[in-house]
Amino acid sequence: MNKEACRENKENTRERLILVGAALGTQEACDASLSELEELCNTAGADCVGRLIQSRERFSPATYIGKGKLEELQAMILGLAADGIVCDDELSPAQLKNLNDMLSCKVLDRTLLILDIFAERASTSEGKLQVELAQLRYRASRLTGLGTSLSRQGGGIGTRGPGEKQLEVDRRVIHQRIGVLKEELLKVAKNRAVQRSKRKNGELPLAAIVGYTNAGKSTLLNELTGADIYAQNQLFATLDPTTRKLLLPNKQEILLTDTVGFIHKLSHHLIEAFRSTLEEAKYADIIIHVVDSASPDAELHMQVVYNTLKELHIMDKPVITVFNKADLEEADRMLKDCKAECQIYLSAKTGQGFDALFHAIQEMLLMDSIYIEKTLPFAKASLLARVRREGQLIKEEYRENGIYIEAYVPRKLLAFM
Ligand SMILES: Nc1nc2c(ncn2[C@@H]2O[C@H](COP(=O)(O)OP(=O)(O)OP(=O)(O)O)[C@@H](O)[C@H]2O)c(=O)[nH]1
Ligand SMILES: [Mg+2]
Structure with a gap:
């Protein structure tokens, strides 16, 4: 043909x-x-x-x-x-x-x-495992409901991906497979943790680019670092996180990570299956929150991003909000994000506003203290004295599983918590 x-x-x-x-x-x-x-x-x-x-x-x-x-x-x-x-x-x-x-x-x-869509996009072994796990979990409880139209013979949307081959097997086998997948994912997660701790030893600060899907996260990373990530006018163009080095004008180096986009009504079990990918931002020192300022739903998108970050327990990071696509006529210059420490209007495509972003990152890295709400295990109780000495302790409560604190602490102290 x-x-x-x-x-x-x-x-x-x-x-x-x-x-x-x-x-x-x-x-x-x-x-x-x-x-x-x-x-x-x-x-x-x-x-x-x-x-x-x-x-x-x-x-x-x-x-x-x-x-x-x-x-x-x-x-x-x-x-x-x-x-x-x-x-x-x-x-x-x-x-x-x-x-x-x-x-x-x-x-x-x-x-x-x-x-x-995830099944089509997944390229790393971790991505594929996550997709299969999510598909099996979805299907395990719906075996009788999926009907013949979603069986292997049906084909098409809803049947693609690695989970498909499990469709005709019974629940018991599916649960066994779920167990295996969970173990494999745990191994991959451990691997990732090792890589992460290597990075930590290198002491380079890490900024995670998060945001609603199609906001321009990958484009921003590409333009800032010369990376070659797939960036497209599509939802979920990126599924696997990518990290690149960026040299700031003051000669300081940082790492930038592109992450999978968030979306409205992302179901709880999807978040569970993709937790380790979605959670990349958890290890960042700074969050760069990219918003498509030309979208009429930008406000809702910001809300979804913050809600998802909350669900992933990523609330204790300073945020730079980037209102992207400023080159477009539809871009709304009145948008505000009161949850962010800093807001910048820029265009990832034209480079307009990059200087302001560099400046903001540099400033933020200088800012020493960060607000945390955390439960310290009792074994780390001695840190409390350092928090008092070097930071500002606002609240402390002795709980069953440790000491709950609300405090401003120097960033370097966080590594020990
Ligand atoms: N006009 C204009 N278009 C942009 C800008 N930044 C990104 N885009 C376009 O927006 C679309 C989405 O960009 P991506 O970088 O793939 O977005 P993303 O946030 O990584 O999306 P996902 O990976 O799908 O979550 C692409 O078509 C880009 O060319 C910008 O500053 N101006
Ligand atoms: Mg992307």
Whole structure:
């Protein structure tokens, strides 16, 4: 087949999906969320042929949207010749099973779609293990609900990736495999810890670039360090963290790490499976929070980033917020991030604002103290005296598992905690 025919064939075989949202908040919020879901579909290689939104007080525990609305959905499926539907939230096993029984097409949800994209992207052994673990965990509780459309024979979105080969095996085998994967991941995590401690010994400060997916994190790292990371107008272009060295104007060297992007409604078990990748920022001295200032949803994106950082227990780092894409007309110069120590408007593409960013990083590295909320194990109680002497102890509480403190401490002291 020649190239053109190949492309045409691919276009013809793109799956046709209908997006389904239960609007618990405003209609606009649900619309925006569905637009993001549409981008996820496009990234996964499918076309969205329709949308169905139902305003609800809460999700229907049995069928996600109401039973009456399902009839409308079934008519849409037939009318639009859709191959499947994608619900904008993670479906429970019961919801998935019922929808599969009631509708004449395959049923996907946001989590499955993200997993599918991750499965295509994963290139390192750790990434592949994480994807397989997340897929198996998702499927283990939904074996009866996934229906024949998601079996290996069904093919297409929702069935790709290393987890696929496990589809027809029973729960017991899946759980055994989950155990094996967890062990393997633990080994990889240990390896990573060794590399990290080597870095620590090298004493180079580390800045982690975090942010919503497609904000421009990889572009920023590429432009700052000449790295060659895949940067694309796609959701989740980056899955594996990459670290590069950056020489600041004052001749100080730091390490910069690009991380996997965050997204709205990232389900809890996805966070669990990708914890070690998402958590890269935990080991950073500074967080560089990249925001796409040209996105109409920039405010929501910032909120999602902070919520995810909170869930990953990464709250004790100084943050430089970078409002990126300042070169674009749509860029909103009124955006503010009161949670950040410092805010900069820049363009990763043109380099405008880089000097301000360098300056901010240098300043931040100089700033000695950092606010922490932490429980010190009793074995490290002697550190308390140093915190008093060298920092500022605001609160101390003796708890069952150690001494809980709230304090400003010099950064160098943190290494001992
Ligand atoms: N105009 C403009 N486009 C930018 C800028 N920075 C990034 N982009 C574009 O935004 C898109 C996403 O950039 P990436 O660097 O891949 O974004 P990311 O945050 O790494 O995204 P993920 O890895 O998918 O989470 C690409 O098409 C970039 O070319 C900028 O300053 N100006
Ligand atoms: Mg990226």
